[in-house]
Amino acid sequence: DGGITQSPKYLFRKEGQNVTLSCEQNLNHDAMYWYRQDPGQGLRLIYYSQIVNDFQKGDIAEGYSVSREKKESFPLTVTSAQKNPTAFYLCASRITGGSGANVLTFGAGSRLTVL
Amino acid sequence: DAKTTQPPSMDCAEGRAANLPCNHSTISGNEYVYWYRQIHSQGPQYIIHGLKNNETNEMASLIITEDRKSSTLILPHATLRDTAVYYCIVRVPISNFGNEKLTFGTGTRLTIIP
Numbered sequence: 001d002g003g004i005t006q007s008p009k010y011l012f013r014k015e016g017q018n019v020t021l022s023c024e025q026n027l028n029h030d031a032m033y034w035y036r037q038d039p040g041q042g043l044r045l046i047y048y049s050q051i052v053n054d055f056q057k058g059d060i061a062e063g064y065s066v067s068r069e070k071k072e073s074f075p076l077t078v079t080s081a082q083k084n085p086t087a088f089y090l091c092a093s094r095i096t097g098g099s100g101a102n103v104l105t106f107g108a109g110s111r112l113t114v115l
Numbered sequence: 116d117a118k119t120t121q122p123p124s125m126d127c128a129e130g131r132a133a134n135l136p137c138n139h140s141t142i143s144g145n146e147y148v149y150w151y152r153q154i155h156s157q158g159p160q161y162i163i164h165g166l167k168n169n170e171t172n173e174m175a176s177l178i179i180t181e182d183r184k185s186s187t188l189i190l191p192h193a194t195l196r197d198t199a200v201y202y203c204i205v206r207v208p209i210s211n212f213g214n215e216k217l218t219f220g221t222g223t224r225l226t227i228i229p
Contacts, residue, residue: 004158035219042202043159043219090158103149104217106158 002027006091006107013078013085013114021076021110023091032074033104035090036060043090049074078112086114119203124224133190135223137203140184145207148179150188151219152199159202159219162188198227 004025013019025032031050035043045058049068063082068074074093078085088111092104120138127133139148149164163170163177165186170177176189190197202222 033217040221042221045217088156092158103161103164104151104159106160109156109158111156 004107006110011112016080018079023074025093029093031094033092034076037088121223126226127193133193135188138185139205146205148186149204151202154199193227
């Protein structure tokens with residue numbers, strides 16, 4: 001079945017360490033996204049990519065980095081510059097074109113805890 | 116994107132219809148209404164979307180008022196597994212030339228009561 005796979009599901013990090021969250025999709029979607037969710041809050045956009053080798057900052061990109069070397073992969077690195085990285089991270093992708101272009105498919109999420 | 120207003124929480128008895136309202140009085144003519152839900156500690160799941168006609172799929176029905184200023188998501192026979200946060204989003208279809216920011220607010224927390 002097609003879908004989005006995020007790993008790891010749970011991750012613990014010490015302060016000052018970088019950590020990379022994986023996101024892989026086999027839906028042949030062009031656009032991919034990273035969102036952050038804090039307890040009781042909505043989703044905030046970190047980065048997005050509409051095509052391979054291109055990506056754009058979202059609303060809260062500081063302290064994060066991404067790459068898009070392959071269509072199916074969009075890893076997110078949480079750097080030591082991110083002052084409050086403990087959160088639930090969600091990866092998503094979407095088809096291109098038409099009213100269905102707003103239909104995002106989400107992964108199951110990665111929960112990062114900084115100790 | 117048009118701003119949406121949803122009640123923060125609702126309860127519904129199991130087996131009854133759950134009706135979730137959404138106000139979007141500033142909606143423009145080319146903006147669609149989308150509904151997603153998020154079960155605890157999972158990624159959001161797309162439910163349904165529409166422009167001006169009522170829509171139905173295997174999960175739910177979407178009723179949009181004639182003036183398009185509000186809509187209602189209907190889960191016809193709610194089960195315990197429908198307990199989730201439901202998000203109403205109003206926007207134009209994402210293009211490849213910008214307007215990528217699909218904004219999820221805080222939604223409505225729906226609790227199905229046994």
